[in-house]
Amino acid sequence: MPAIEVAQRVREALNAVKGTDLRDPRLVEVLNLSEQLVEAMQMFFGSLDKDVYGEFRYIATYIARTRQEIAALRPNDIRETRLPSAGAELEAIVKHTEEATNTIMAAAEAMMMADPTDAAFADLVNEKVLEIFQACSFQDITGQRVQKIVETLRHIEGRVERFASVMGVEDQALEETDSERRKRELLLNGPALAGPEVAQDQIDALFGGDGGNKDKVDQSDIDALFA
């Protein structure tokens, strides 16, 4: 029962007692004091109930808005359709790239192993060169597949960005996983996006050029890499 209702009932009970024929003036005084106390309590609990109601209403609104924003993210669509589709495209890229590479390598190896003095050498080279050209057509299909994956990533990025912005989400510090720690410790950075971060000639300088072979790295070698 809400506190304000309890106070109301106590007040009614007091009024009922006051309505009876009370002969002792001290009892009347106690009843008056009780009535004042109930009024004070009623005011206090009334304001308290309003505050709690307001808080709950705010939380309910926030939850409803959060649910709407999560629904706008379309997490089921991302999980069930978009990510599996992007994964399948990636697998197809790996497969086609591997097939094309094997075809190209096999053709090149056949030419490498062939005897140039053989009468059929020219025909063999022509045939293998054509095979290489045909195999290179994988790049066109791969490019289209990559484009579809990029679109999926942009779709997810856009929705997550909007969600974070609307909800006022700030990134928390992440705990490093075992895999991340291993990558950091063993300097597993992977290929740089725009080609090698340190060019081969800078590395050569570190190793004393093609003709030399320095045993130790000194500060000038390191400085040369950062120049």
Place this chain on the structure above:
Amino acid sequence: MAVDMGMKILVVDDYATMVRIIRNLLTQLGFKEIDEANDGTAALEKMRLHKYGLVISDWNMEPMTGYELLQRVRSDDGMKATPFIMVTAESKTENVIAAKKAGVNNYIVKPFNAQTLKAKIAAVLGDF
């Protein structure tokens, strides 16, 4: 000093195509004994059984990386003198410096060409 073209060379890479490319390039350069391993652990096992005149290793492999392989080789009395060339897409300055400090003899950034491979082998073993 003339390079022994009959020496055994160990190519370490988890990507079969890259092993095939390096093997073909080495064959074109005239080397005859080329062995292969697909990660650092397999390479170490082979190095315990055979003596190699040169190791050409990738960096990024599982479970044992080329960097770990280099460290293990350099700390093993029986293998520490084996020439070691890193061939990798890891091109950050910190990678090059770490490999150099660990005792790598030369460092090639992927993608590379036949001339670069030949030049680096020559820098480590002498002209051939």
